[in-house]
Amino acid sequence: MRNINVLGMVFPNQHDNDLPGLTGQRAFASVPFGGRYRLIDFVLSNMVNAGISKVGLVTKSHSQSLMDHVGSGKPWDLNRKNGGLYILPTNLSDRAYEGLVAALHDVRSFLTHSVEDYVLMADSRMLGNIDYAAIVERHIESGAEVTVAYKIGAAPTDSMLLTLEENRVTDIRFGGREEGAFGLGLYVIRRETLLQLTEEAYGHSRDSFERDILQRRLGELTVMGYEVPEYVAPIYSLATYFEANMALLDPEVRSKIFLPRRRIYTKVRDCAPAIYGLHSDVTDSLVADGAVIKGTVRRSVIFRDVIVDPGVVIENCVLMQGSQIRADAKLGYVICDKNVEVRTAASLQGVAHYPVYVKKGMKI
Secondary structure, eight states, X not given: OOOOSXXXXXXXXXXXXXXXXXXXXXXXXXXXXXXXXXXXXXXXXXXXXXXXXXXEEEEOSSOHHHHHHHTTSGGGTOOOSSSEEEEEEOOOOHXXXXXXXXXXXXXXXXXXXXXOSEEEEEOSSEESOOOHHHHHHHHHHHTOSEEEEEEEEEOOTTEEEEEEETTEEEEEEEEOSSEEEEEEEEEEEEHHHHHHHHHHHHHTTOOBXXXXXXXXXXXXXXXXXXXXXXXXXXXXXXXXXXXXXXXXXXXXXXXXXXXXXXOOOOOOOOOOOOEEXXXXXXXXXXXXXXXXXXXXXXXXXXXXXXXXXXXXXXXXXXXXXXXXXXXTXXXXXXXXXXXXXXXXXXXXXXXXXXXXXXXXXXXX
């Protein structure tokens, strides 16, 4: 893939408050997903598949898990002499980071010394295999100052809602839970314009990129929309995180996310294949390598190194790496974080819209 004249900026801690528990010890972007991935894998893969060779991760807190996962950026071919992956730590409050203006001001030196003409900004809230190159090309062709990627459908909570005329954004509102065009937190903007707008907003104590720049200055700026045609799963609550994992059990959804021509890359880890006991019963599930299954698993996502003992019944669950489900336990609509132990004959039951979450390292 050829390089393009675009700098990637990722905000891993944005929306940390959307997934309480899961983000207690990790950034939103490093939340495990789909048996072997992290949410950030999809954003970084989309960027490198588009030919973006320089990416900055603007981190705030709980970044150890994220740093351990991305490392030098080698799985995404971002461990290079020119460009590559840059870790940009900040020391900001939740509000300042969520609004992005203060975060961008904090890393202005990185932006100033970069040579790329355009910046593509993204977070990890919208999961999908998106053609970022097409968004950049449309932005350049349109001559817009800002391009906002959007989808049409049921808007998630607290979404940026767009009104468009001939693909130009004419009005911006904030809300959600209604049908319409909603922003994906994915923007393309000229680098010098971004620096100018964020410095002006920061100087006036305004912290929101969407409200204090896009909405406030919509009459002055040419803001165009780009409707993303690809499958996108919004993750803005524990229930939607669970729903996005369960959607992977549908082969049609998997075929829309894991494309041969635009692969999703992740940290490589070699381990033995999954082991299935003589009396195991596994149906309609994703089971990662290293798992040991001796009980019953139905419609579930099982991460690496999970152990399911004989007599266990697991239905509609997400079990993260290292979880151990002991003999005769029963789980339904449960999310177990890493290294959870559910003891013998224990029973946990949630529902689809309110799954039970078990904190990392807990024993029940």
